[in-house]
Amino acid sequence: xxxxxxxxxxxxxxxxxxxxxxxxxxxxxxxxxxxxxxxxxxxxxxxxxxxxxxxxxxxxxxxxxxxxxxxxxxxxxxxxxxxxxxxxxxxxxxxxxxxxxxxxxxxxxxxxxxxxxxxxxxxxxxxxxxxxxxxxxxxxxxxxxxxxxxxxxxxxxxxxxxxxxxxxxxxxxxxxxxxxxxxxxxxxxxxxxxxxx
Amino acid sequence: xxxxxxxxxxxxxxxxxxxxxxxxxxxxxxxxxxxxxxxxxxxxxxxxxxxxxxxxxxxxxxxxxxxxxxxxxxxxxxxxxxxxxxxxxxxxxxxxxxxxxxxxxxxxxxxxxxxxxxxxxxxxxxxxxxxxxxxxxxxxxxxxxxxxxxxxxxxxxxxxxxxxxxxxxxxxxxxxxxxxxxxxxxxxx
Numbered sequence: 001x002x003x004x005x006x007x008x009x010x011x012x013x014x015x016x017x018x019x020x021x022x023x024x025x026x027x028x029x030x031x032x033x034x035x036x037x038x039x040x041x042x043x044x045x046x047x048x049x050x051x052x053x054x055x056x057x058x059x060x061x062x063x064x065x066x067x068x069x070x071x072x073x074x075x076x077x078x079x080x081x082x083x084x085x086x087x088x089x090x091x092x093x094x095x096x097x098x099x100x101x102x103x104x105x106x107x108x109x110x111x112x113x114x115x116x117x118x119x120x121x122x123x124x125x126x127x128x129x130x131x132x133x134x135x136x137x138x139x140x141x142x143x144x145x146x147x148x149x150x151x152x153x154x155x156x157x158x159x160x161x162x163x164x165x166x167x168x169x170x171x172x173x174x175x176x177x178x179x180x181x182x183x184x185x186x187x188x189x190x191x192x193x194x195x196x197x
Numbered sequence: 198x199x200x201x202x203x204x205x206x207x208x209x210x211x212x213x214x215x216x217x218x219x220x221x222x223x224x225x226x227x228x229x230x231x232x233x234x235x236x237x238x239x240x241x242x243x244x245x246x247x248x249x250x251x252x253x254x255x256x257x258x259x260x261x262x263x264x265x266x267x268x269x270x271x272x273x274x275x276x277x278x279x280x281x282x283x284x285x286x287x288x289x290x291x292x293x294x295x296x297x298x299x300x301x302x303x304x305x306x307x308x309x310x311x312x313x314x315x316x317x318x319x320x321x322x323x324x325x326x327x328x329x330x331x332x333x334x335x336x337x338x339x340x341x342x343x344x345x346x347x348x349x350x351x352x353x354x355x356x357x358x359x360x361x362x363x364x365x366x367x368x369x370x371x372x373x374x375x376x377x378x379x380x381x382x383x384x385x386x
Contacts, residue, residue: 028314031304035297094300095321098293102230105289109226119223122332126290129324137317140367172335 029141030086033077036134038090040074043127046100050124053107056117062167063124069164073157080150099127121172128165135161224336225281231329232272233285238322239265241295245319248302251312253366261319261359268352275345294321316367323360330356 047067054060081088103123110116135158142151242262249255276283298318305311330353337346 025310025313028301028305028310028317031301032317094293094296095290096293098289098291101289106223106226110223115219115223118220118336122223122227122328125332126325126328129328130290130321133317133321133324136364137320137367141313169331172332 025141026145029138029145029147031091032134032138032141033080033084033086034089034091035093035095036131036138037074037077037081037088039093039096039131039134040070040077041090042093042096042100043070044074046103049107050103050120053112054117054120055113056171058171059117059120062164062171063120065167066124066164069160073160076153076157080153083149083153084147095130096127099123099130102126118172121168125165125168125172128161128168131161132158132165220336221340224333224340224342226286227329227333227336228272228275228279228281229284229286230288231326231333232269232276232283234288234291234325234329235265235269235272236285237288237291237295239269241298244302245298245315248307249312249315250308251366253369254312254315257359257362257366258315258319264355264359268355271348271352275348278344278348279342290325291322294318294325297321313367316363320360320363320367323356323363326356327353327360 044067047063047070051060051063051067054063078088080086103120106119106123107116110119135154139151139154139158142148142154239262242258242265246255246258246262249258273283275281298315298321301314301318302311305314330349334346334349334353337343337349
């Protein structure tokens with residue numbers, strides 16, 4: 001099973017590295033830091049819009065907390081750049097841009113209230129998962145590269161992101177999804193939902 | 198704390214003509230979004246396989262590909278069972294993640310470092326899927342779509358396992374070897 005290294009080199013689909021190829025894990029680490037730096041900064045600008053569109057006070061407060069944490073994560077990243085000697089520049093995060101587009105799309109497609117809240121929670125969780133995957137990887141890279149201070153800072157953020165995801169989960173489970181379902185137009189209600197009401 | 202509902206109405210965004218009036222509509226959007234994402238992934242994964250060097254990673258990606266194909270047909274079953282038309286809606290987020298992973302492939306040489314990049318990209322993909330299926334599963338349960346909820350739970354479970362296996366590979370070998378492959382000038386320890 002599996003293909004030996006040499007054979008892979010000859011595989012047709014294998015891409016040539018371009019001239020600015022990052023030849024090491026450190027290059028990936030730098031690229032990842034700059035990507036999430038861009039993503040966190042973009043979030044800082046988007047979250048206030050989400051707060052304004054949230055109806056449930058619980059959700060509005062959670063999003064406000066996220067905004068504060070996001071600001072903290074940005075300055076923590078700047079500390080990481082300083083500690084690792086990497087230039088603090090943001091590299092456009094295509095993925096986060098896509099997530100933000102999606103979230104704007106949901107806000108445009110829903111009316112303010114429980115349903116929009118459910119949509120905001122859903123996109124909020126996608127954002128959190130993206131951040132968790134990124135910080136998790138960066139944390140592993142930092143450990144491998146022996147960047148202990150950066151690893152500790154990344155672990156702090158990772159921990160906070162996991163907590164934030166769990167909080168959104170709780171709000172979703174506790175009441176919003178159920179209320180949003182109550183806001184369904186009648187012809188959309190399937191099965192025995194009416195009985196539950 | 199918090200702002201009252203009525204006051205919130207004042208600064209609401211404008212609702213367009215195709216607005217979703219209920220959770221069911223969000224559920225539909227979500228299904229169509231992940232349907233697009235899974236279909237695109239089934240086209241992208243073979244490229245990832247070709248660019249992976251470690252046999253272990255190659256195998257995991259191949260497994261990932263056959264699971265993705267299974268998830269596509271499971272989604273088609275879900276569309277059928279819930280009476281929703283099986284159309285794909287472009288998923289901006291997945292498009293962004295795929296663009297990012299293509300750039301990463303261009304920015305690295307084939308070998309352990311590209312492998313580490315592929316793993317990182319795949320984990321973002323899978324986390325996106327976990328968030329989507331987690332939400333859709335909760336929506337399905339609330340809507341009383343029991344059969345659909347079960348199917349979504351299956352996919353969710355498989356995605357969580359896949360994530361764990363990528364983490365396993367990453368921790369086991371690749372990150373370490375990738376670090377040794379560092380160009381001396383890049384190391385600042």
